[in-house]
Amino acid sequence: MSKPLLGLILGTVLGLFDGLTALFYPYAVPWIMSILIGSTFKGLVAGVLIGVFARKVRSVPWGIVFGFGVGLLFAYLVARMGDPNGQHHYLEIMVPGSIVGMILGFATQKYGKGSKWIGANQS
Amino acid sequence: MNWLNDEMVNHLREVSALPDLSGTPYRILRSLASGGMATVYLAEDAKLSRQVALKIMDVLAPSNEMASRMQTEARIIARLEHPGIVPIHDVGSLPDGRVFYVMKYVHGDDLTKYARKEGSLPERLRVFLKVCEAVAFAHAHGVIHRDLKPANIMVGAFGEVLVMDWGVAKILLTGDEGTQLSGDPYFQGEEGKATADETRLQPPGEIPAVPFVETLSGTVLGTPSYMAPEQALGQTSNHNQSTDVYSLGAILYFLLTHRHPHEGASIGQIRERFLRKQVLRPRDVVSNIPRPLEAVCMKSLATDPLDRYSKVEDLEADIEAYLSDLAVSAYRENVLEKAGRWFNRYRFIVLLLFAYMFVRFLVFFLARR
Numbered sequence: 181m182s183k184p185l186l187g188l189i190l191g192t193v194l195g196l197f198d199g200l201t202a203l204f205y206p207y208a209v210p211w212i213m214s215i216l217i218g219s220t221f222k223g224l225v226a227g228v229l230i231g232v233f234a235r236k237v238r239s240v241p242w243g244i245v246f247g248f249g250v251g252l253l254f255a256y257l258v259a260r261m262g263d264p265n266g267q268h269h270y271l272e273i274m275v276p277g278s279i280v281g282m283i284l285g286f287a288t289q290k291y292g293k294g295s296k297w298i299g300a301n302q303s
Numbered sequence: 304m305n306w307l308n309d310e311m312v313n314h315l316r317e318v319s320a321l322p323d324l325s326g327t328p329y330r331i332l333r334s335l336a337s338g339g340m341a342t343v344y345l346a347e348d349a350k351l352s353r354q355v356a357l358k359i360m361d362v363l364a365p366s367n368e369m370a371s372r373m374q375t376e377a378r379i380i381a382r383l384e385h386p387g388i389v390p391i392h393d394v395g396s397l398p399d400g401r402v403f404y405v406m407k408y409v410h411g412d413d414l415t416k417y418a419r420k421e422g423s424l425p426e427r428l429r430v431f432l433k434v435c436e437a438v439a440f441a442h443a444h445g446v447i448h449r450d451l452k453p454a455n456i457m458v459g460a461f462g463e464v465l466v467m468d469w470g471v472a473k474i475l476l477t478g479d480e481g482t483q484l485s486g487d488p489y490f491q492g493e494e495g496k497a498t499a500d501e502t503r504l505q506p507p508g509e510i511p512a513v514p515f516v517e518t519l520s521g522t523v524l525g526t527p528s529y530m531a532p533e534q535a536l537g538q539t540s541n542h543n544q545s546t547d548v549y550s551l552g553a554i555l556y557f558l559l560t561h562r563h564p565h566e567g568a569s570i571g572q573i574r575e576r577f578l579r580k581q582v583l584r585p586r587d588v589v590s591n592i593p594r595p596l597e598a599v600c601m602k603s604l605a606t607d608p609l610d611r612y613s614k615v616e617d618l619e620a621d622i623e624a625y626l627s628d629l630a631v632s633a634y635r636e637n638v639l640e641k642a643g644r645w646f647n648r649y650r651f652i653v654l655l656l657f658a659y660m661f662v663r664f665l666v667f668f669l670a671r672r
Contacts, residue, residue, distance in 0.1 A: 279659040
């Protein structure tokens, strides 16, 4: 499995689970479907980006830093949109979102096949 | 009239004792090591302007058996082309009949010195894996070393590992290379047995009655601390790949404990231990050695060859598994050990997942306030 594909699958699954944790917050339950779709899509896009990065840069520390940055950025964009009541939940969304990004960064660096581009240059 | 001083006399004495290398492109620089029947010198190859290691027999006017033994050693090494086996450049004989061969001069330390300098156990194990690879390669070509010990393994400055001194190697008639060697008249014994020493140095079918296998020249084959029981007890017909597996286990013991197996014991005591099937336990010397590694070591050091790893590759696979935090075949771990190993292997991802859950709970309680 290629690193971007691994990022896509893992990002989607983690995004879905991250969205499901909204069920712990009673005020978020009415919008759970929108949260799940948004969170899953966020995880998917972040996963692909982190996977592509992992294919280009072979470094676990940099993968984690990049994952952290992408997770934080995407979570910020979501949190900035606010809920239908106009409230912003930066803490609830951004902190876990950045950790999900770090998990993606680590996993895509450790696992998944490397790029053909690197292999071709090594030979 | 000028008299020669002591220094000059000593120098002349040393120079006159050096082998006569006239007619060869080599010039001796200094002595590197001396073994039972040969000395290794650092020499300069005038043709290629490079330093080489030159191994020359010590005995002047050697018998045919001794000369052929040395030539056999050179031929064995020449056939084993592997990055982990010291390459041979040339072989020949001196005007006095002594055989010599020329090999690569390895800049570095032998494994004894290396192990004392290298503090990291995983690094020492990685070097050990390279030794296993070279020995497995030789076995695949039908050759067993029979004198594996730290002094015969060189670790180069750039991490290269070379197995040296194939002087007591034995050629087994198995595998493609073995078949190829058996066709070589040089390796043919009277019964078609192709062994480097036995066909030439021992009358066919005769097993020495002495405790340690000795050649006709009285040289002990192998080194007691690293010798397999079947070697020490003179059971030459039992020598096979597992003989080297034992020696590799003894090397692993040294790498784990920094002590030679049976250190301080006499040859008789070692033999007695073998007969009583007394086992060596690395943890008796260093108590914090991981149990799986001790199990791997003890399986290699089993008195009965059938209890050892049947192939060097199996020993290698267990060391690789240990280095990758995987289970080793020689050790049955309990649930706690299994969990600990799993945690070690996935430590970072487990910590990140815990961090995620922790943050989720924290945010949840903060949001409820």
